[in-house]
Amino acid sequence: MAKLYFRYGSVGSAKTLNLLAVAHNYRQQHKKVLLIKPALDDRFGKNNIRSRAGLEQEADILVDERSDLLKLDFKGIHCLLVDEVQFIPALVIEQLREITHKKKIPVICYGLRTDFKTRLFEGSARLMELADSIEEVKSTCHFCTRKAIMNLKHSNGKAVIDGPTVDVGAEEKYFPACYSCYFQQVTLHAAPSQKLDDTFAPA
Amino acid sequence: MAKLYFRYGSVGSAKTLNLLAVAHNYRQQHKKVLLIKPALDDRFGKNNIRSRAGLEQEADILVDERSDLLKLDFKGIHCLLVDEVQFIPALVIEQLREITHKKKIPVICYGLRTDFKTRLFEGSARLMELADSIEEVKSTCHFCTRKAIMNLKHSNGKAVIDGPTVDVGAEEKYFPACYSCYFQQVTLHAAPSQKLDDTFAPA
Amino acid sequence: MAKLYFRYGSVGSAKTLNLLAVAHNYRQQHKKVLLIKPALDDRFGKNNIRSRAGLEQEADILVDERSDLLKLDFKGIHCLLVDEVQFIPALVIEQLREITHKKKIPVICYGLRTDFKTRLFEGSARLMELADSIEEVKSTCHFCTRKAIMNLKHSNGKAVIDGPTVDVGAEEKYFPACYSCYFQQVTLHAAPSQKLDDTFAPA
Amino acid sequence: MAKLYFRYGSVGSAKTLNLLAVAHNYRQQHKKVLLIKPALDDRFGKNNIRSRAGLEQEADILVDERSDLLKLDFKGIHCLLVDEVQFIPALVIEQLREITHKKKIPVICYGLRTDFKTRLFEGSARLMELADSIEEVKSTCHFCTRKAIMNLKHSNGKAVIDGPTVDVGAEEKYFPACYSCYFQQVTLHAAPSQKLDDTFAPA
Numbered sequence: 001m002a003k004l005y006f007r008y009g010s011v012g013s014a015k016t017l018n019l020l021a022v023a024h025n026y027r028q029q030h031k032k033v034l035l036i037k038p039a040l041d042d043r044f045g046k047n048n049i050r051s052r053a054g055l056e057q058e059a060d061i062l063v064d065e066r067s068d069l070l071k072l073d074f075k076g077i078h079c080l081l082v083d084e085v086q087f088i089p090a091l092v093i094e095q096l097r098e099i100t101h102k103k104k105i106p107v108i109c110y111g112l113r114t115d116f117k118t119r120l121f122e123g124s125a126r127l128m129e130l131a132d133s134i135e136e137v138k139s140t141c142h143f144c145t146r147k148a149i150m151n152l153k154h155s156n157g158k159a160v161i162d163g164p165t166v167d168v169g170a171e172e173k174y175f176p177a178c179y180s181c182y183f184q185q186v187t188l189h190a191a192p193s194q195k196l197d198d199t200f201a202p203a
Numbered sequence: 204m205a206k207l208y209f210r211y212g213s214v215g216s217a218k219t220l221n222l223l224a225v226a227h228n229y230r231q232q233h234k235k236v237l238l239i240k241p242a243l244d245d246r247f248g249k250n251n252i253r254s255r256a257g258l259e260q261e262a263d264i265l266v267d268e269r270s271d272l273l274k275l276d277f278k279g280i281h282c283l284l285v286d287e288v289q290f291i292p293a294l295v296i297e298q299l300r301e302i303t304h305k306k307k308i309p310v311i312c313y314g315l316r317t318d319f320k321t322r323l324f325e326g327s328a329r330l331m332e333l334a335d336s337i338e339e340v341k342s343t344c345h346f347c348t349r350k351a352i353m354n355l356k357h358s359n360g361k362a363v364i365d366g367p368t369v370d371v372g373a374e375e376k377y378f379p380a381c382y383s384c385y386f387q388q389v390t391l392h393a394a395p396s397q398k399l400d401d402t403f404a405p406a
Numbered sequence: 407m408a409k410l411y412f413r414y415g416s417v418g419s420a421k422t423l424n425l426l427a428v429a430h431n432y433r434q435q436h437k438k439v440l441l442i443k444p445a446l447d448d449r450f451g452k453n454n455i456r457s458r459a460g461l462e463q464e465a466d467i468l469v470d471e472r473s474d475l476l477k478l479d480f481k482g483i484h485c486l487l488v489d490e491v492q493f494i495p496a497l498v499i500e501q502l503r504e505i506t507h508k509k510k511i512p513v514i515c516y517g518l519r520t521d522f523k524t525r526l527f528e529g530s531a532r533l534m535e536l537a538d539s540i541e542e543v544k545s546t547c548h549f550c551t552r553k554a555i556m557n558l559k560h561s562n563g564k565a566v567i568d569g570p571t572v573d574v575g576a577e578e579k580y581f582p583a584c585y586s587c588y589f590q591q592v593t594l595h596a597a598p599s600q601k602l603d604d605t606f607a608p609a
Numbered sequence: 610m611a612k613l614y615f616r617y618g619s620v621g622s623a624k625t626l627n628l629l630a631v632a633h634n635y636r637q638q639h640k641k642v643l644l645i646k647p648a649l650d651d652r653f654g655k656n657n658i659r660s661r662a663g664l665e666q667e668a669d670i671l672v673d674e675r676s677d678l679l680k681l682d683f684k685g686i687h688c689l690l691v692d693e694v695q696f697i698p699a700l701v702i703e704q705l706r707e708i709t710h711k712k713k714i715p716v717i718c719y720g721l722r723t724d725f726k727t728r729l730f731e732g733s734a735r736l737m738e739l740a741d742s743i744e745e746v747k748s749t750c751h752f753c754t755r756k757a758i759m760n761l762k763h764s765n766g767k768a769v770i771d772g773p774t775v776d777v778g779a780e781e782k783y784f785p786a787c788y789s790c791y792f793q794q795v796t797l798h799a800a801p802s803q804k805l806d807d808t809f810a811p812a
Contacts, residue, residue: 017626025623257461555739
């Protein structure tokens with residue numbers, strides 16, 4: 001059996017660059033990899049996996065909730081690399097788990113741990129349950145020198161902890177933050193109806 | 204700010220012995236620790252934290268969903284150690300997170316990652332979201348030589364993947380298992396109505 | 407091929423208790439382990455592996471520089487566990503490495519990283535070169551709240567960074583320390599001829 | 610006190626790309642970093658830090674055994690990033706350790722663990738002794754699917770385990786390898802006078 005890896009990190013932790021580095025290493029050894037990303041992530045063009053630090057490659061497979069990866073032929077493939085895995089449906093995470101077992105191909109997934117409300121994404125949650133190895137891609141808090149573990153959202157310049165995930169018309173920005181800075185920003189900026197205690201209450 | 208740790212492992216990975224070892228080390232340095240466990244875990248007596256390998260200590264605090272740890276005075280305390288953290292309510296996990304921030308006390312939590320249906324426990328899920336550090340306490344698959352990542356349940360000698368969490372009258376046993384052995388046992392033993400694919404379908 | 411692990415930690419980090427916990431887990435699964443220790447470590451009786459936290463077991467094999475572990479029959483053995491590995495000769499570390507390869511038995515070694523002069527021990531150095539996995543057993547600095555990474559020696563109540571490894575007649579004590587506290591203690595207590603800069607100069 | 614990190618990996622594990630990714634992340638947060646490399650590494654031009662995957666930056670500081678980093682002014686610097694740290698003299702590693710302590714600047718070092726004879730490099734050895742955190746940058750064995758931990762040298766197409774570090778006139782190539790493949794290649798190709806047992810004998 002091959003292994004399933006979840007390498008999680010905050011926004012701006014160079015997860016994609018790490019993925020492209022691993023792809024490069026396999027190819028240097030004349031081994032084939034396939035690059036997978038969620039179909040919904042089309043920021044850099046539908047098919048592109050692009051690191052902010054400057055490298056870019058085309059994705060081989062786009063997945064959504066109708067995907068059935070187990071039907072594909074992975075002959076000659078040495079590794080599957082998944083970018084933005086937080087947006088991959090739980091069902092497809094289970095297919096990736098199966099691939100490590102039935103096809104003996106390692107699967108390395110890169111993605112965010114939680115959203116700006118401190119909640120696991122669907123893909124991240126299933127990986128936290130099924131991965132053989134959970135590894136952190138570290139980055140620094142935008143506001144201090146500690147390690148970032150949260151993703152803070154600014155909407156029109158103010159920290160928000162509630163509201164729709166996509167807020168049409170608002171200028172949105174995400175920052176990596178440690179718990180302490182996340183907490184302070186959110187307490188400072190959040191409207192009375194959006195206190196941290198409310199956010200933290202289980203849905 | 205102090206740190207929040209989640210040290211997860213399968214059944215039988217000596218998590219409790221690890222916890223007692225950390226407690227011992229702090230006390231050797233004349234530093235005070237508090238031992239915390241969920242009130243519902245009364246296998247070894249209501250207040251006892253006992254390792255199967257032979258050590259035992261009394262818990263200082265029992266918590267349930269009505270607990271408010273932030274009201275307690277933690278003066279002079281150097282570390283909080285939490286056992287069986289998977290059974291701790293999400294709300295109390297958030298209190299522990301706050302304690303690292305407001306009282307500057309590190310909190311080290313030991314517990315299972317997932318139940319026998321491969322789902323995160325409530326306390327484990329919130330820790331996977333909020334912990335500064337996610338660390339694995341390793342153990343070996345009961346059935347082969349690979350690392351265990353799942354908890355396989357036998358009920359009356361057969362692997363089960365469904366049914367109530369507590370099955371009164373049944374003889375239950377849990378085994379650490381790798382994904383491959385978990386999958387094989389479950390496929391072998393499960394009744395047609397309990398196929399793995401069903402279990403894996405999102406609730 | 408099986409794996410070779412080096413789990414290093416400072417004095418008082420409960421390495422031996424961790425080792426005994428792993429032994430316990432294997433035996434719970436009706437798997438056989440062998441416990442190995444250096445012949446020269448006879449603090450708790452020649453054959454005993456004893457944790458300060460309270461557990462104890464007899465060692466199965468004592469090794470020194472004349473040992474040839476590859477001549478032994480390891481049939482039916484699932485794991486080798488090595489305590490105080492820093493005192494094991496480099497040559498025997500290489501035999502352990504061979505055992506993972508030729509006999510397919512995993513070897514898990516516990517020991518100190520460095521001596522009180524900040525230098526790798528012989529066994530630790532060879533493991534740092536050959537281990538598949540280098541893992542830290544964490545503990546806390548005796549003098550503050552940071553993680554300990556050094557081993558500070560007090561001789562007759564003063565921090566020392568030089569002199570013989572065994573100082574007959576002196577009352578010796580070892581403390582886990584972070585770099586900062588180690589540095590401060592050593593600068594404070596060391597005689598002019600034993601400044602840190604001298605110690606740090608390569609031999 | 611800030612921390613000293615050693616991120617080690619085999620040849621071709623994209624250590625430099627990881628370093629450049631970290632530099633990029635700091636700069637995105639308008640934080641200043643300094644890039645350091647050994648003066649003797651002039652493969653890509655004296656001052657260049659270049660990843661085989663395609664990114665490149667100029668080094669800010671070149672160091673050799675006469676360097677005294679503690680004399681420099683690090684005002685406004687948030688992080689020091691060191692490439693090819695295996696070639697950095699032990700004395701300079703100690704200066705980096707001091708910088709984390711006296712100037713409170715984190716230092717992240719990337720480099721090889723061992724040479725083709727399985728021996729720690731000078732810089733790597735001192736880091737294995739002094740680093741707060743020892744982390745692996747993983748890559749795959751060139752010859753199989755296991756993790757690489759060794760650096761195999763081919764000279765004129767044959768595996769070698771002895772001889773000068775720089776062999777003028779020979780065509781040299783390095784491969785990442787697991788212990789098993791390293792061992793097999795070396796046993797197969799090495800001349801009788803260069804048996805593995807000899808290599809492994811302590812100097």
